[in-house]
Amino acid sequence: MRIISYNVNGIRAAISKGFLNWLQQANPDIICLQEIKATPEQIPLIDFEISGYPYHYWFPATKKGYSGVAILSKIKPNNVVFGTGIAHMDFEGRNLRVDFDDFSVMSLYLPSGTNFERLDHKFMYMDDFQNYVDELKKEIPNLIICGDYNICHEAIDIHDPIRNKTVSGFLPEERAWLDKFMKSGFIDTFRFFNKEPDHYSWWSYRANARANNKGWRIDYCLASEPMKDRLKRAVILPEAKHSDHCPVLVEID
Numbered sequence: 001m002r003i004i005s006y007n008v009n010g011i012r013a014a015i016s017k018g019f020l021n022w023l024q025q026a027n028p029d030i031i032c033l034q035e036i037k038a039t040p041e042q043i044p045l046i047d048f049e050i051s052g053y054p055y056h057y058w059f060p061a062t063k064k065g066y067s068g069v070a071i072l073s074k075i076k077p078n079n080v081v082f083g084t085g086i087a088h089m090d091f092e093g094r095n096l097r098v099d100f101d102d103f104s105v106m107s108l109y110l111p112s113g114t115n116f117e118r119l120d121h122k123f124m125y126m127d128d129f130q131n132y133v134d135e136l137k138k139e140i141p142n143l144i145i146c147g148d149y150n151i152c153h154e155a156i157d158i159h160d161p162i163r164n165k166t167v168s169g170f171l172p173e174e175r176a177w178l179d180k181f182m183k184s185g186f187i188d189t190f191r192f193f194n195k196e197p198d199h200y201s202w203w204s205y206r207a208n209a210r211a212n213n214k215g216w217r218i219d220y221c222l223a224s225e226p227m228k229d230r231l232k233r234a235v236i237l238p239e240a241k242h243s244d245h246c247p248v249l250v251e252i253d
Helices: 013-015 018-026 045-050 116-139 170-182 189-193 225-230
Strands: 001-009 030-034 053-059 071-073 080-083 095-099 104-109 142-147 185-189 221-225 232-237 250-253
Touching: 001 104, 001 221, 013 116, 018 045, 030 142, 045 053, 053 080, 053 095, 071 095, 071 104, 071 185, 080 221, 116 142, 142 250, 170 185, 185 189, 185 225, 189 221, 189 232, 189 250, 221 225, 221 250, 225 232
Parallel strands: 001 030, 030 104, 104 142
Antiparallel strands: 001 250, 030 071, 053 071, 080 095, 095 104, 142 221, 185 221, 232 250
């Protein structure tokens, strides 16, 4: 089974750049989208069904043109959960989960810390999300949380760790939270298979960053520890260029 996570930075913009053709070629069984920036009424849903995804679920933010997550699946889930039940998280459309017979997949869009106010919100979100997932794992031990975490875990995950150490996304406190989150029972599936540097999933639109591969790895497919023996492959797909992010993929048994 192929599972992809992709921050599309606006689903309508991504479609205009050939996203649907790419989706058919990539052919994942499940794809988690972040930053859809649209409501279902604004999206050509029939095109996704024609592309092979009869089961599609959209959780936009209350604010129009902002945030939002989605999951498209070839397989019908047993259950779909929109949000977490925590108001400040769900208001911005940041969590969506689909449950299958023996595992669940979540699409996550963790806030960025663009200013002091948003950074405080990000830390509150991270603390509440940790507590939420700690409880969720008791009910659902086989869990994959795919998405844009807006944090680079280690120095190997960012092109310039020295100059970015005071920038949100690579702050010591953010990295410590992600490290603790992983150690609470999750596997970074990409690093499970790939130890090399210079693999990124997001590049600034400025200064020709993508062409020069001056990026950040902030998109992850984290799998809970009980799924370790089911992991088969994990890669980043930088050739997909419908966004300032690129997709990340994990294959499981």
